[in-house]
Amino acid sequence: MRKVVAAALLIIPSALFVISCSRPPEQQFLTQFFRAARGRDLTTAGRMSAVMIDPREQGSVEDFSIENIGPETRSPLNFKPLFEAEQQAKETERAFLKTKIDYQTANIKAIEEVLKLEAQPDAKFTPAQQKVKGEWDTWRQGIAEHARKTAAATAAIKRATGVAEASLTQPGQPALDAKVFEGETIKKDVTVKASVKSPQGATAEKTLVITIERVAGGGREGRPIITNITGL
Numbered sequence: 597m598r599k600v601v602a603a604a605l606l607i608i609p610s611a612l613f614v615i616s617c618s619r620p621p622e623q624q625f626l627t628q629f630f631r632a633a634r635g636r637d638l639t640t641a642g643r644m645s646a647v648m649i650d651p652r653e654q655g656s657v658e659d660f661s662i663e664n665i666g667p668e669t670r671s672p673l674n675f676k677p678l679f680e681a682e683q684q685a686k687e688t689e690r691a692f693l694k695t696k697i698d699y700q701t702a703n704i705k706a707i708e709e710v711l712k713l714e715a716q717p718d719a720k721f722t723p724a725q726q727k728v729k730g731e732w733d734t735w736r737q738g739i740a741e742h743a744r745k746t747a748a749a750t751a752a753i754k755r756a757t758g759v760a761e762a763s764l765t766q767p768g769q770p771a772l773d774a775k776v777f778e779g780e781t782i783k784k785d786v787t788v789k790a791s792v793k794s795p796q797g798a799t800a801e802k803t804l805v806i807t808i809e810r811v812a813g814g815g816r817e818g819r820p821i822i823t824n825i826t827g828l
Contacts (some may be wrong), residue, residue: 622786623662625820626806630657639729645822646759652795654828660790663803667784673811674778678756682749696735707732727758763811779813783823790828803827 625644632640633649634656641648649656700707706728713719714729721729757774761780764772786806793799807824810817 620662620665622665622808625808626660626662626786629822630660643762644820647764647822647825649825649828651793655792655794657804658791658793658799660788660804662786662788664787665784666786669783669785671781672778673760673781673813675720675753675757675760675774678749678753682746682753685742685746685749689746692738692742695740699731699735703728703731703736709741725754758823759809759823760811760818762821763809764816769816777813779811779816781809781811783807783809790827 606793629641630649631637632644634651636651638648670796706725710721710725710729710732713721713725753774757772760774760777760779761772784807786808788804788806790804791799791801803828804825806822808820809823810820812818
């Protein structure tokens, strides 16, 4: 009898170990994220996710179970075209500003007269001044347009590199050099049944689809980052 009991005691921990190991890593990852979101621990949640769940506005996930883990999809990732586009925008802007300065230098007195008249609500422009005003307006519009294009190119880089930077930034690892990085994005969708408490305190069952991405390349494996949550 003692041998049977001893054998049973040895089997039970082993069985528990198998059960615990059968839990997918996404379970612990999402548990930590939902806990941080509930507690408004923005530091922890921000390291794990590019999207936030604010319990004051969207509610909080009190409990959940994973219904499905979709297959991983892999996409090549490099940012060279974006940096080339930014460089082209900057060079075009510089060339435009050079021609604008040439025009301004050649017509400085007339431009100054126009600027003084523009400050007067009832100012009257001579035909020559009206011509300069139209030309100067075109130059000013061009300045704004080129600045907008350069800013948009820079913003595109920031958007595109955000997940890679978050995924690959880890203690003891070098910072991401996006200009030379080549790797891949690894993405999957996790579907969960969640008990969600509203800001008003009511609880409802919802199906959430959570997109998790990580970036790999250059001999480095990035950590997972939540990039989208639908169903809240």
